[in-house]
Amino acid sequence: MASAVLREELECSVCLNIYTDPVALRCGHNFCRGCIDRVLDSQEGSGEYSCPECREKHTERPSLHKNITLRNILDKIRSSLPGQQSGVFCTHCIHSPVPAVKSCLYCEVSLCEDHLRVHKKSEEHVLCDPTTSPETRKCSVHKKILEYYCTEDASCVCVSCFVIGGHVGHKMMSLDEATETMKKKLRNNLQKLMAETEEAEKRVQSLEERRRKAQEKAGGEKARVTSLIGDIKRRLEELEKKVLSDIARQAExxxxxxxxxxxxxxxxxxxxxxxxxxxxxLCNMTDPLTVLWEANPGDLCDTEDRHDEQLHDGGDLDVAGISHTLHTGLADIIIEVSATKYMPEVADILLDVDTASYRLHISDNKRVASRSDMKMKYPDTPHRFQDCPQVLSSRSFSSGRHYWEVDVGGPHSWRVGMCYPSIDRKGVPRSLTGYNRKSWCLCRTGGQYSVIHDGIVIRLPGRISSDRVRIYLDYEAGRISFYDLCDPIRHLHTFSATFNEPLHAVLCVWEGCVEICGKVKEI
Known part of the structure; x- marks a missing residue:
């Protein structure tokens, strides 16, 4: 524990307490930062500043420099005192530093247990937790203890501010009352923050679960793609061996x-x-008889080639046959892989009879919608189309990528596409598919093909060469696409939008019938 002599060296000459946040002037004397600030404040307007100890004068307010060494010494001394937490010592214990238990705002002193017993108990002597800056608890204007809280200016004031100062007529509360009100608000805010924290935690857990599932799905997709590519490689290698073997055989x-x-x-x-x-x-012989005897016209003079019937130019590689084998093998690989591995079947897409118009007949398997001349005996439901021969699918889509196919049945009049479940069920044209912001469709009317959304008609060149149309949905990307399933498949049109509701398949049949083919494929 520090000795009495050491304590004198650690005391501020202004407050006579152990230094708090010690700073030094240019002359080298140390003071508490709060103490020297108050001294310099009092010297403002006099034209000069001076050190409280040596009286060294300054024409301008001197700068303050932290005394790091002194502060470290004080920290070590305070840490050696048992039970000392605040670093505030009793003002009256001058021989050894004794931790203060209270500070008196009226006297601006700190008190230990012993000196607190003999301290005056009158009302003006306001006690608080130990503090080294009691002036912060007093009014900066009237230098009186802060006793009230101005609700209009949200500030603590003294009695003079309340009676004669700038807060006259304002609504006031006692500090205790204001504190309880503030604590109540803080508790309410704490409850809200706890609820938001709990909600955030739930969202984090939900996102973590989604991330986990996404990682699992990614792992499954990687394995599927690896298997798919491996199978394609194996089939291509087999096809390569077969074609190369055929080429080698023909070459041999x-x-x-x-x-x-x-x-x-x-x-x-x-x-x-x-x-x-x-x-x-024979031509060089001079004896005529010898030439005539030895010359055999049938042997030497016959220039016709008797071997011509045995000689020909030979064969060549059957390039057309090789190409046929190669292309057929590639086509078989693509067809088999696409049909069995790349786009798995996930669920049926069926028509919702409760939404079907009275002029539509829905087949028992709920896949075919046919125009009926007679009114169907359907029960009245709020979801049924009244004025347009339309029907929705029972299944909706609110995420992912999917496609399905419809048989449009040849030269009939129809519309196929997608719509929100909030589409109008009455009124023409607002409930007609394509003539509102809630539906997108491919249409055939009078031999002309077009795509329609929000009443905007885009005519398509040519005609659909097959009886089957594919509808493709990428919900997150906001795309609805239509394809003609001819050979090869032909892209017709793609709508782009930002979807804010689930989407249903919709069929509109003015003439003939339209059938949903197979199952929905999820990509």
Whole structure:
């Protein structure tokens, strides 16, 4: 524990207490920051500033420098005192630092247990927790203790501010009352923050679960794609071996055939060379009889090739056959992989009879919608289309990528597409698919094909060559696309939007029938 001599060296000459946040002037004397600030404030307007100890004068307010070494020494001394937490010591214990238990705002002193017992108990002596800056609890204008809280200015004031100061007529509360009111608000805010924290925690858990599922799904997709690509590679390698083997077999056959032809031509060359030599010898003879006897017109003078019927140009590679084998194999791989692995079937898409118009007949399997000349005996429901021959699917889509196909049945009049469940069920044209902001469709009317949304008609060139149409939905990307399932498949049109409701398939049949084919595919 510090000695009495050491304590004197650690005391501020202004407040006579152990330094709090010690700072030094240019002359080297140390003071509590709060103490020297108050001294310098009091000297403002006098034209000069001076050190409280050596009286060194300054024409301008001197700057304050932290005394790091002194502060570290004080921290170590305070940490060695048992039970000392606040660093505030009793003002009256001058021989050794004794921790203060209270501070008197009226006297601006700090008190230990012993000095607190003999301290005056009158009302003006307001006690608070130990503090080194009692002036912060007093009015900066009237230098009186802060006793009230002005609700209009949200500030603590003294009695003079309330009676004669700038807060006259304002609504006031006692500090205790204001504190309880503030605590009540803080507790309410705490409850709200706790609820928001709980909600945030739930969202974090939900997002973590979604992330976990996404990672699991990604792992499954990676395995599926790896298996798919591996299968394609294996099939391509088998196809490559088959085609290369066919090419090698044909090349060997052509090579043997040409080799035989070359041998036959070599024999022919030797025979012709022999005949040429014999003829030259006969031409050089002078005895006529010898020439005539040895010349055999049937052998030497016959220039026709008796081997022509045995010689030909040989064969060549069957390139057309090789190409056919290659292209057929590739097509088989693509068809098999696409049909069995890339787009798995997930669920049926069926028509909701409760939404069907009275002029539509829905088949028992809920896949075919046919225009009926007679009014169907359907029960009245609020979801039924009244004025347009339309029907929705019972299934809706609010995420993901999906596609399905519809058989439009040849040259009939129809509309196929998607819509929100909030589409109007009465009125023409507002309930008609394509003539509002809640539906997108492909339409055939009078032999003309078009796509329609919000009453805007875009005519398509040409015609749909097949009887089947594919509808593709990418909900997150906001795309609805239509395809003609001819060979090859032809893209017709893509709508782009930001979807804010689930989407249902919708069929509108003015003439003939439309059938949903197979199951929905999820990509």
């Amino acid at each position: 056959h052509v090579s043997m055939l040409l080799h035989n032809q070359i041998q036959k031509l070599e024999i022919k060359k030797e025979e012709l060379s022999r005949k040429m030599c014999h003829i030259e010898e």
